[in-house]
Amino acid sequence: MKGYFHFMKRDTLIAETTATKAEIAEMAGIDWTNYSETVDGIVSGMIADPVGYRVFKGGLLIRDGFIESVLSEEEVYSRGNSGESIMEVGWILPGLVDSHIHVESSMLSPWEFSRRATACGTVSCVCDPHEISNVLGIHGVEYMHREGEKTPMKFIFGAPSCVPATPFDSCAQPIEVEQIEYLFDETGLTFLGEMMNFPGVLNRDKGVMKKINAALSRGLPVDGHCPGLSGSDLEKYFGSGITTDHECFTLEEAKEKIFLGMKIQIREGSAVRNFEELIPLAFENADSCMFCSDDRHPEDLMKGHINLLVGRGLEKGIPILDLLKMASLNPVLHYRIPMGMLQQGDSADFITVSSLEEFIPDMTVISGRIVARSGESLMPCMISGNCPAGNSPPFVTAEELVCIPDSGRASEFPVIVVIPDQIVTAGATVDLVPGVPLQSDVSSDTLLIGVIDRYGKSRPGLGLVRGFGLKKGAIASTVCHDSHNLIFVSADIPSALAVINGLAESGGGIAVAQDGRLLELLPLPIAGLMSEDSCEDVAEIYEALELLAKKLGTSLQAPFMTLSFMALLVIPSLKIGPMGPFDVKRFTWV
Incomplete structure (x- = not known):
């Protein structure tokens, strides 16, 4: 299970080295080992080994960050009598893996995400940095990779495949095959990120x-993204060499993909939750499944991560070894993660829990060092000092928020219809008065929605939306998948101007306004996507923003999460973009 690390020391490439994560961090100016405790000796307890598919009482002999021996109960007793130090724990399990996540969606820096996630027992994350790469191009990918290597967590980064997500989206700098090859060969990225352009795959673009x-x-894996694809189209998509999918919504869809040989990533994130629908796969198809979150917001990360899914699986009667295949072994094998799996000679990466019934990590160990205890990280909050901002959203005037549909479009003007707790939308129409600008009608919950192009390539794209329920004020965010332009919904123009221009001044973030006055703003200085504050602080401000949005009238459980997906032009059916309403099924501006 040992593997080579590829990493960046500052801006200088160091390729294929056996340096440890601690050495990498030290060369980058951070020594996280100063904040961790060394495990040296025997850790004894019940061992759940998904590699050998066995559970037994025994111990791990840890030396210099590696597992020197896997011991039986008798060997533990014998060595203890010989004076070897023994740490008694309940259960010893491999570290947990999130097999598909966009760290940027946590709104936390890689360091801070690592600090919080390792406290939940997560040792590795398979990351597609396509959010930040839309804002910063290839430099955003390099930033995430470089910052990730400074942390204890074993981050695995892929090369984004769809930047921009569609030809209709704007971005800072498209990532073409030449940049992808550079990221593979020079930066050491180890997989191709989710291929969202499934029409391009089917047409063999x-x-x-x-x-x-x-x-x-x-010899690198390619991640998929093919919601609802089936039959001959699915066979053609899979036949291109794509091997995973995290976009399954039904059991039947997942089983069809497994039958073809795809790996299914059961997603339970902040935006989309498919665990309950798909977890029955674990009883017969554990070898073909992994767990992932895709997106995990800070307030949810405070509650837990992949450990919550393992715990819920145990409650449903799924054997612990099958759950550990899905939560650890399968992603380690599929993505060749250099993470130990409790075998002799492995890196000493593991977690301990007191009991399987509660499944709360007591201790997280990475490379033989304790980085978290009792759900609390031993790592300090830390600012990287290298904070890329990207393009700030432009300031706008009231005149720029005026859109007068021509007489041909006034009849049956498209209206986006929000579906609560989903990123898909429906569509409706409304008859407008020719020559009258688009405007909000709170009595019918028909509100002005718009996208402000932060890359300066178009005027604001304006449309109408139902389902947000605002009775007054406005909300806005530069977390706006996948181009991360500024998106807003408003009941009145003065409040729209307040949130838009407030975010323009701050460089990006999330904001709420009422009566033309800014009420609260969460600054996200890293590309308008991430904060350098602690998870606790970001979660507190984010929850305050949600509470304010609900006071403005919205009944949505997660209004900002919903807002962030209203411009994702690859998810049906009607969305909003820099040029206005977009019909995803017809793949054209309306």
């Missing part, structure tokens, strides 16, 4: 296939 082949020719 040359540019799309070059990206896929860049990974396959290097």
Whole structure:
């Protein structure tokens, strides 16, 4: 299970080295080992080993960050009598893995995300940095990779495959096959991120296939994204070399993909939750499944991470070894993660829990060092000092928020209809008065929605939306998948101007306004996506923003999460973009 680390020391490439994570961090100017405790000796308890598919009483002999021996109960007793130090714990389990996540969606820096997630027992995350790469191009990917290597967590980063997400989206700098090959060969990224452009795959678009082949020719896996795809289209998609999917919504859909040989990532995140629908797969298809969150907001990360899914699986009667296959072994094998799996010679990466009934990590150990105890990180909050901002949203005037549909569009003007707790939307129409600007009508919950292009390529794209329920004020965010322009919904123009221009002044973030006055703003100085504050502080401000939005009238459980997906032009059916309403099924501006 040992593997080579690829990493960046500052801006200088160091390729294929056996340096430890601690050495990497030290060379980057951070010595996280100063804040951790060394495990040296025997850790004894019930061992759940998904590699050998066995549970037994025994111990791990830890030396210099590696597992020197896996001991039986008798060997533990014998060595203890010989004077070897023994740490008694309840259960010893492999560290947990999030097999598909966009760390940027946590609104936390890689360091702070690592600090909080390792306290939940997560030792590795498989990350697709396509959020920040839309804002900063290839430099955003390099930033995430460089910052990730400074942390105790074993981050695995992939090369984004769809930047921008569609030809209709704007971004700072498109990532083409040449940049992807550079990220593979020079930066050491180890997989191709989710291929959202499934029409391009099905039509064997040359540019799309070059990206896929860049990974396959290097023996690297390619992540998928194909919600609802089935039959011959699914066979063609899978036949391109794509091997995973985290976008399954039904059991039947997942089983069809497993039958073809795909790995299914059961997603339970802040935005989309598919665990209850898909967890029955674990009883017969544990070898073909992994757990992932996709997106995890700070207030949810405070409650837990992949450990919550393992705990819920145990409550449903799924054997612990099958759950550990899904939560640890399968992603380690699929993505070749250099993470120990409780075998002799492995890196000493593991977690301990007192009991399986509660499944609360007592201790997280990475490379033989304790980085978290009792759900609390031993790592300090830390600012990287290298904070890329990207393009700030532009300031706008009231005149720029005026959109007068021509006489041909006034009849049956499209209206986005929000579906609560979903990122898909429905569509409706409304008859407008020709020559009258688009405006909010709170009595019918028809509100002005708009996208402000932060890359300066178009005027504001304006439309109408139902389902947000605002009776007054406005909300806005630069967390706006996947281009991360500024998106807003408002009941009145003065409040819209307050949130838009407040975010323009701050460089990005999330904001709420009422009566033309800014009420609260969460600054996100890293590309308008992430904070450098602690998870606790970000969660507190974010929850305050949600409470304010609900006071403005919204009944949505997660109004800002819902808002952030209203411009995602690859998820049906009607969305909003820099040019206005967009019909995803017809793949055209309306």
